[in-house]
Structure formats: structure tokens, C-alpha cells
Amino acid sequence: EAAVTQSPRNKVTVTGGNVTLSCRQTNSHNYMYWYRQDTGHGLRLIHYSYGAGNLQIGDVPDGYKATRTTQEDFFLLLELASPSQTSLYFCASSDGQGKVFFGKGTRLTVV
Amino acid sequence: EQQVQQSPASLVLQEAENAELQCSFSIFTNQVQWFYQRPGGRLVSLLYNPSGTKQSGRLTSTTVIKERRSSLHISSSQITDSGTYLCAKYSAGNKLTFGIGTRVLVRP
Numbered sequence: 001e002a003a004v005t006q007s008p009r010n011k012v013t014v015t016g017g018n019v020t021l022s023c024r025q026t027n028s029h030n031y032m033y034w035y036r037q038d039t040g041h042g043l044r045l046i047h048y049s050y051g052a053g054n055l056q057i058g059d060v061p062d063g064y065k066a067t068r069t070t071q072e073d074f075f076l077l078l079e080l081a082s083p084s085q086t087s088l089y090f091c092a093s094s095d096g097q098g099k100v101f102f103g104k105g106t107r108l109t110v111v
Numbered sequence: 112e113q114q115v116q117q118s119p120a121s122l123v124l125q126e127a128e129n130a131e132l133q134c135s136f137s138i139f140t141n142q143v144q145w146f147y148q149r150p151g152g153r154l155v156s157l158l159y160n161p162s163g164t165k166q167s168g169r170l171t172s173t174t175v176i177k178e179r180r181s182s183l184h185i186s187s188s189q190i191t192d193s194g195t196y197l198c199a200k201y202s203a204g205n206k207l208t209f210g211i212g213t214r215v216l217v218r219p
Contacts, residue, residue, distance in 0.1 A: 041211065044209075045209075048204075050205065056204055090154065094207065098156070100159075102155070
């Protein structure tokens, strides 16, 4: 069964803290994505990747790093978290031909 | 700039009514996909429609690439159709960009 698993599901951190969000897919997809979702802005692309070691810049990359360590694993790093990064984060995988699967999301609160 | 525009922003339907959701693109794309999301829930792909007309159950998508637009028709709406419908486009490198969505509420 196609799956994208995100962890943690909820996270609270302090301003200036380090946060790593994890995403694993078992779909053998080449493409993986990180989005943030905020009221009034919809889903905005942070970073994406087309394979292990590859990273592409999305539309709202400032303050975020990402790393694709394997075909399956894609990480989003916030090295100096700020309250403006409080959001619902989604990871997705795609085969590039219409098969797209999303994770359940990670709710991050920066206080 | 919002590259994917969706209209209307929200829609209220009586159960069994039909609805048409619109999506337009400021920049050319040759791949369009529609998704569905319950509040705070994960997104689920509904239809991948690069061009022409595609149907899945009560959903029909029509994409006219040269006019940079796509529509999603919901027929015989049900209460469980309530949620947000998002349109997305692909660009170079399989970059997937979303619109803000249309919120649909179906009332009994």
C-alpha cells in the first residue's frame, strides 16, 4: 500500500531552536516535496527533490534546509526556528506521472 | 504572484446539486491535477488531467491547456463531498504548485 509517513505529528519548540521534520515514503517514487499550509496562503512549496542527494528550491525556502538522504527519506530542517514558521507541514511523494501521495502532516508551533 | 488561481473561494451546495470549480494559470503548464482535503487532513489526489476531459465517478475534470485553465465538475453532490478542492500545476523539474483552493460545504 502506498504510504508517506511523517514524524513527529506534532511539535512545539522555542524561538531559536532546532527542529527536524522527517518524511519517509515506501512508494519507490523519485520525487518528494515539503509544503507548509497556512490559512489564506494555501499550500506553499518549500523544497523538493528528484532523488537521493538532490535538492530543488521551492517558492518559500527562506529559513529552511532540506536533505534527501535516500530514495525513501526526505528531511526538513529549521535551524533557528521563528514564530513565523508555525504552520502545518506536509510531505508528498510523486512518480512524476500523476501518482501523488501525501503524509498526514506535522503541526509545528514555535513559541 | 499566485501562479494558480481558483474560483470561487467558497461554495455552499444543497445535497444533490451540481457544482463547477475553476482553475486558471498565470504561467503555461502542460500537467494539471486536482486534489481534495478535509479540514486539517491529508490531501488526496482526485484526478490527474494533463488535457481534455477525465472522469472519476461523479467528478469530471476538463483541462484546456492553450487557454491555461481547468475545471472540476461535481455532480449530484453529497454531504461527504464537503471539504477543500485544490488545483495544482506542474512545471519544469516536476515542481508541483497549488492554488489556495475552493471550500465546498454541502448541506442536507
